[in-house]
Amino acid sequence: MSLLAVGSVALDTIEIPSGRYEDILGGSCTFFSLAASHFAKVRIVAVVGTDFPEEHVDLLRSRGIDTAGLERAEGRTFRWSGRYSATLAERWTLDTQLGVFAGFQPKLPAAWKKPKILFLGNIEPSLQRAVLEEVDRPELVAMDTMNFWIEGQNASLKKTLARVDLLVINEEEIRQLSGEHNVVRAAASVRQMGPSKVVVKRGEYGAILFAEDHAFAVTAYPLSDVVDPTGAGDSFAGGMCGSLARAERLDAAAFRRAMVMGTVLGSFSVEGHGVERLRTLTTEEVEGRYHAYGRLTHVEGI
């Protein structure tokens, strides 16, 4: 059941159609762990500064997330600032301040070295490998990455890729990583780099899993009110890895259920600014939307 995640815990300032929100709780590890917490005990490895409000740590703990690996270092918390277009279709990064994240060296509590599932969030590829070095080989190692590392740390990124089982990545990024526009070819190319499974996230359109001998596609859950896309991809990964962590066996059926749970958590995540919707989300609501997804896509006797 154990799920270990490394990534960023941040303070975000975002400008979305509903307003401007300053220094609110954000970061890939935050969204990931809140989403995954509906399915499994999540342990997080991350760093924050002395300015990080204790109430945010309390929120994570209230969801059963183990924060023993959340280091508090001298300095300022990692900050990200972004602005979305009126339709939310475009996003511009306005500012990034690494703060204590610049010197981040992931430290794992001694009791955490045998996770069933390890999620390497979107951090520097060499740090992802450093975490891998510290653990006994988990049943599943999943990772995320971004254009910044694909461009600036390509060789290092490929070293990490060679050692993971599952890459969760968005459509534009896999095109960049593979040099292929077509996502089927892009995924085939990336699977040659190491991961036996690749999930391509397509935002409001859904996601596709390309595995050893099958593909599985999910459509996004249609919403009439999308408030803030920040963290949707991390929530997807959290829902997916959380669902896998509670599965008895990591077979194709488990990955399919996990992809739907990723879709469900991603859909809730965008319904409020920052983590607001995840803050109040109940596991009953999660299960309810999981079945609603079934009704949305069910075809009799196909």
Add this chain to the structure above:
Amino acid sequence: MSLLAVGSVALDTIEIPSGRYEDILGGSCTFFSLAASHFAKVRIVAVVGTDFPEEHVDLLRSRGIDTAGLERAEGRTFRWSGRYSATLAERWTLDTQLGVFAGFQPKLPAAWKKPKILFLGNIEPSLQRAVLEEVDRPELVAMDTMNFWIEGQNASLKKTLARVDLLVINEEEIRQLSGEHNVVRAAASVRQMGPSKVVVKRGEYGAILFAEDHAFAVTAYPLSDVVDPTGAGDSFAGGMCGSLARAERLDAAAFRRAMVMGTVLGSFSVEGHGVERLRTLTTEEVEGRYHAYGRLTHVEGI
């Protein structure tokens, strides 16, 4: 079982990554009827000029399509010319020559006035209504439209919309028609204009049906080789309406199967230039991909 379609039969000149194809068979009614022919007897109402090769008519007839409503008028056949970007993500219309289509007045053979399903392809809204006037109320009236009519014939288009049951439209066009960016809201707004059902086509990402009391989403069938997107939307509509034409009852289950058949036919259509793939497509291949879609999306016990 009867399915009546009105629309364009054309000669297309297209520039795609695999080459330039001049004066090849095209038109919305062509793709629609070839796709639908795997499920039902299709009757088409359209016009071509004296320059239209008889072999194209033979192709339609070889698929069992009734061309008694295909008028041959003095003059040149409707011609469309377009160029696609290297990734096929963008398309530019280079030229449109209406030819005999300019004076088109749909004429229905006397025996065709009681169709079960009527599909009003993408033609001038007043002509769509003219066809509606000529038939006894079918069980289902479906229609397509495009930005050209949304902009230039908005009031007339809304008169047609008020009289149909199903609008099949692409994502950008429903945004334009409704003034809503969010597709859930856009579909709700358009359903207020008349059609009880709206299908939003999202190209390589799939489609969503918004009906009276439920929504149904399909993901597109992933392909490693997309050759030519021309006619994909018409093939989708043809697969969908064809599947509905053979259904015993037009209930929710029939619409769901029909959406998948639309997806299947759209996916085959883009695998060759123009109608090349549809020309050789067998009903066995159609059924095979229908079940492959089931495997692509199946979630155990959801």
